[in-house]
Amino acid sequence: MVIRHMLVLAGILAFWSAAPAAAWEAAFHKEGANGWFRLTVPPSELADCSAVEVNPEPSDGMLFQVTTGSSRQDLRSSRAQIIACRQNMRVLQGASEMYGMDHEKPFTGSDQEYIDTLYKNKYLYSRISGPSGRCRYRFVTDSHGSKTVRCDAHGTIEPEADEREQIRKADEESLLETPSLLVFGRCRGAGPARLRLHDRRDGRLLREITLEIPANTVTDDPRVRDDWFDTWKRRMIVLERQTPADSLFSYLARQVPLRLGLIRDEPEQDRVPIFRRRDTPDADLYSLTTGALAIQEALQLDRMSRPPASATVADQADPITVLSGPEIKSHPYETMLSGREPRGVQLDRLVPAEFYACHFSNINSQIAFGDLLDQWGTSLLHTLQAAAHDARVKEKLLDQLCLETSELTRLFGDRVIADLTICGADPFLHEGTDLSVLFTVKNRALFDMMAQKRFAAAHERFPQAREERLDFDGIQVFALTTPDRHLHSFSCMLDGVSVYSNSNAAIGRIIAVWRGRHPSLAQAADYRYMRTVFPHDPATEDVFLYLSDAHIRQLVGPVWKIARRRQLHCIGSLRLLQNAITLYADEHPGKTPALADLVADNCMKASYLFCPEGGTFTLASDTLEPACSFHGRLRYLQPIIERPPSRVTKEEISEYKTFVDSYKQYWRRFFDPVGIRGRLATDGISLETCILPLVENSLYDGFKTMCGGTPASLDLPIHPKTIGLLAGKLNGDGVNTLTSGWDETIRQLIAGSTLTKDEFLRAIGPGFVLGLVDGDLRFEFMQDTSGLLMIDMARDPARAALAGVFLYSLNLPVFSVVQVRDETLAARFLREFLDQLVRHSMGSESRFSDGLRLRTYETSLGTGKPSYHTLELGLFVVRFRFFFAIHDGALLISTQRGVLERMLNGPVERLQTTANLEFRLRYKAFDRISEATRLGWQEQVREACLNNLGSLYALSRLRGIPLESWSDESLRINGYVPFCPEGGVYRDEPGHGGIICSIHGTPEKSRQPESADTAQPLNRFVDSLEELIASLEFTPEGIFTRTTIRRKQ
Known part of the structure; x- marks a missing residue:
């Protein structure tokens, strides 16, 4: 079979090379209503277009699921299938031999039943799947009477000598001629069916071919079917990888x-x-x-x-x-409240205790935050993920609730509405959940007028909407709903507060709170305590989000x-x-x-x-x-x-108990009550977060031990071109607690010097800065693999940090600043420590004396100017240099001499802050790195855009949905609207192979603009950034974080 297949392909090549006026050739196979075809087109019929650049397009509905290949590609694919198939046969052979040793009587059933038996009895670890649709494995008896494996398509386990020679010759001959085009597909019915061949590069028509589909129901060339399956399966795998957000192609492949x-x-x-x-x-x-x-x-x-x-x-x-949630201790909030006076908001008296709550101090703040998310807040998420999908969650919820942010609301909002709170029972907004909005109304007449206009507009959009007036515990609730929940609005008034909800159960619970029959968030001790940490003040608080103790317990409860x-x-x-x-x-x-x-x-x-x-x-x-x-x-x-x-069910009981056990062991992964306060400013936004102290074993304890205590007041020099830095303080005793051998490390550091341990600790302060300097990127970390460093960070923070510094030092200049309290002692330690390293590398006790070479020398910057030390490290054939200096109350270390000299000669910037830990990303210092980061960003955007094409192909070609309906239908079918972040337009171009983006092209022929379009929202967002600051402090109340995003004015 293998030889015959190879000879057929080789014969095709020979035939087309010999024929002076070659023409295409078609073969068919039909089984009942299902039909397949294979079209072979010689290169002479393709003008100047190669076989791999041809795109076939059926002109009618009789041909479908069409794929392409080339005679050379098909030959090489057959070789790969032979290798994979023979590996399968070896596995089956080994399993069969083990079965024979364990059983006296040979198996007497069919070949497939034998394979099933081998799998069920654990002689095979997994089922064997042939690489081709033609693979059928059979057990035959060889000349020695032993059972051996044979494949109907690929022969025996080991090829005969003449077969190997034939394969070699077929390979050689395939390289002597231009490959022919092979088109595979399925066909319907009988009669003429047209197929157009286009040049994928420019879409031009190469030729149109009419195939005569035979009327007979069975033909005798099943290789046509099997060849189609092999190429189509490969196509499905490619589409699946090109469309990661859609499960369609993995479904079709199966x-x-x-x-x-x-x-x-x-x-x-x-x-x-x-x-x-x-x-x-x-x-x-x-x-x-x-x-x-x-x-x-x-x-x-x-x-x-x-x-x-x-x-x-x-x-x-x-x-x-019968199930109970994880048993986690709550904080003694009532005790913690002693002597404190909480200052909350009136609306929280209506929020159920187990709901999350997001309060806006006034309607203008809510509108401003909404606009900010529309303009660049969503862009921040897209920047991190390079996403090209829009789930339209905000629009969906507003339509459900029968609310909108209209121009009238913007004009009269603060005259009608004072403040508002958004609340709900869980965060599954994308798939569907309850959401309620509470408004403190200033002008009831104007508010009702605007509401009636919205209800009337909703009736026009949803003529089938049902209007009802319901009684909830004596409160009249107006309901406007459709069965599909696209419109699902419930509203009522409670003492001057207008309540809107998309859930009757949620509004019923809010009314129960108002009646005093259900606990409110305002009554919860954890919320009252948080409001002593973040007392409400409209002057300093535009938005406040709270995830309560009861809310989190509800989410992880059974x-x-x-x-x-x-x-x-x-x-x-x-x-x-x-x-x-x-x-x-x-x-x-x-x-x-x-x-x-x-x-x-x-x-x-x-x-x-x-x-x-x-x-x-x-x-x-x-x-x-x-x-x-x-x-x-x-x-x-x-x-x-x-x-x-x-x-x-019993299964759910078992699974949930396993979850609870895991939660008890690793519950530090989950958060305790969290409060977030936000403030808008003309130059950006600031967010303050307080996470109450996590009880018992948690990541919080580790950070607090290592960096806790009184926040450090840092005043340290940094390079003016610093693009990113991590600063903070190290608690020596805490590090020793977390990292075994810290005292031993200090002992080794000073063993070769004349300093005592007390002198060393007196010389070096707790403050530090680790910074990256602007430069030319030599390589970038892949987004999907950079998380490995974070996994290692959780396992061994010290090792992961050193590994990260080393990797970045290969790419960009890295510097470190360590606070020095006694420059004389620190300078003595530095000299003696470097000398000790050199002496140790030359001694017989060094394990790397053959491959390691250390040298150190001192360089002066001139009379009256500071000097610095260079450590030259030769490791086999690679040489590294590190530069050290004591200057201006700091130990300076750098991987590049120019960086250190600039910090010694000045001018320098100074990092002045108070925190336990602080991270800064300084976009204002981006210069040489900008080109690489923008290029990387554009590449991510291009890939995200092209990842949409598979889903759009399914909408257009498989479902027959017209272009103008793509957005609405994609939202309904896939749950999102695909878009090009660069503003490209998607369209169906038959000549180019399907869906194409006007900017990025197709995956097979992708394009990328030389520079990003600054008018697009994502790019405007990136260009507007100046600095991102995230700081962390440990206080008696818990972990305090402050995040500030500054934008250019």
Whole structure:
């Protein structure tokens, strides 16, 4: 089989090279309603375009799922498949031999049953999947009577000598001729079908080919089908990697071959995800930071591989009260409040104690913060993530609540509304949750007039909206809702406070608080204590966000965690349904499926769908939007507060107890009550955060031990071109507590000097600065791997810090400043320490005497000027230099001489601050590094933009959605609107291979502007930055952090 396949490909090359007037050649294979074709086009038919630059475009609906390759590429792919297949055969051979040693009687079943037996009895660690659709493994008896493995497509384990020679010749011949174009695809029906071949580079039409699809139902060339599957599978893998935010292509890679019978559908209890990538994470349904997009692929692959064990409500046999949340001590707030007078806000008297609360001192502050987020706050997140998606969360919630920030609100807002509070039970805003807004109303008549206009506008947008007046504990609540929750507004007045909520349960709880039947946030001891730390003062506080003790306990408690777990399972089903609809649309253009059609057509299995609450799934008749009868629709899920679980399954009990055990062991990862106060200014924004002291073992204890105590008043020199720095104080006793051998380190430092330990500690102060200086970047850290350093930081902070300094010193000038209290003692120590290093490297006791060379010398900057020391370190064939000086009350260390000389000669800047720890990013000093950072930023933006093209391709080509509807339909189907951060426009260009960005092109032919468009919001945001300062202090109240983002005036 292998030789024949190679000879066929080689013969194609020979034929086209010999024929004076070559023409294309087509081959077909049909199995019932399914058909496949292979088109071979010689290079003479492609003008000046190479085979890899050709883009095929079907002109009608008879051809679809079209991919391309070349004769040379196909030959090399076949070689790779042979290697992979023979490795599989070796594994099967070894498993079979072990089975034979353990069993006296040989296995008598079929070959596939034998492979299943080897897997089930642990002779195979995983199921064997052939690299090609043609791979079928069989066990045959060789001439010696032994059982050996053979593949229908690739022959025996070891190739015969003539086969190896034929492969070698085929390889050589493929390099002598220009490769031919191979086009693979599927076909429908019978008769003429047109295919256009375009030059991918400029979109020009090379030629149009008409294929005659045969009418017969069966043909005898299954290689056509198998070749299509091999190239199509590779295409799906590429699209999956190019579209990381969409699980569609991993779904298609699994379901399409199952649908066509090209891979074996394993029994559900034994299935494994064949197409699962190694970097696909497991679904952590109990993580606090888990989002639906982050886990949907993992859930989908698990669902397609193994149906969920708990599929019915009947399995929820135990009351949820058998579970209790993590037992964490609360602070003695009442004792801590002794002698303190809290100063809060009146609206917090209506906020339930277990809700988070975000208070704005006036409506103008809320509008200003909203504008800031729209203008550059969201850009900050996009800067960190290089995102090109907009989930439209703000717009969704405003529409639900029937609120808006209109020009009228901006004009009369502070005359109508005094202050406001936003609150809710959980933070799952993207998927759907409760949100309530409380307004202190100044002008009731004007407020009601504006509300009536909004309600009337909502009625026009949603004619099907239902208007009701409900009674909640004697309070009249106006409700305006639609069944899909796109509009879900409940409003009432409580003593001059207007309450709007998107949840009847949430507004009912607020009314219960007002009635005194439910505890309020204002009554909570932790909140009252926090309001002594951050007393309310409109002059210094524009916004205050509080995450209460009760709120955090609720989030990690059994009710919310298990409800969230069930919610995520249902989200996985809803996303999987969307993928099945897309597959159906591709297979049956123009047809509208019902849910039963998706199962009947094998676009999905009924077992894929699972709602732990027993919800049933349906498709909206007009939009095909999937919905669960219990949880609702994507982006508009029913809030947990409305239907919290009351019973649990055995599996959930076990999983939650495992979570609690992990929480008890590593609960430092979670936060205690947090208060954040924000203030807007003309030059930026400042945020102050107080995290109450974490109880028992926590990361807080480690930081406090190492850097705690009274904050240091630092006044140390820094280089004027410092772009980033970390400054603070080190508590020597604390470092010794955390890092074993600190005293031993000091002893070794001074062992070769004449200083005593007391003299050393008296000479060196606790303050330090570690800084990076502007320069030319030699390399950059990859965003997806830089987190490894943070993992190492958690394991061994000292080692990770040294590793980070070393890596950055290879890239940019690094300097360090250590506070000196006695310059005479410090200078003596420095000289003697460097001499000791040199002597030690030359001694026989040195382990690196053969490869290590240390030398030191002193350089004077002139009469009356300071001098500095150079440590020359030769390590085998590499030489490093470090420069040291004692000057101006500091020990200066640098990796570049020019940096140190500038700090000695001046002028220098001085870092004057008071903190335990402080980080600064000084954009104003960016100069030489700017080109590299901007280039890196543009590259991230380009990649983020191009990552959208796969999803848009699915909308346009698979679902047939017109361009003008892409944004709305993507929001409904994918949960976000794709956009180009540089302002590019997406369009479908058939000649260029599909979706193209007007600025960045396509993944195959990507472009990048020479410079960023300064008019775009993201780039305006970056250009506006001057400095970011984040400081940390340890106070009796807890951890105090201050973050200031300064913008250019």
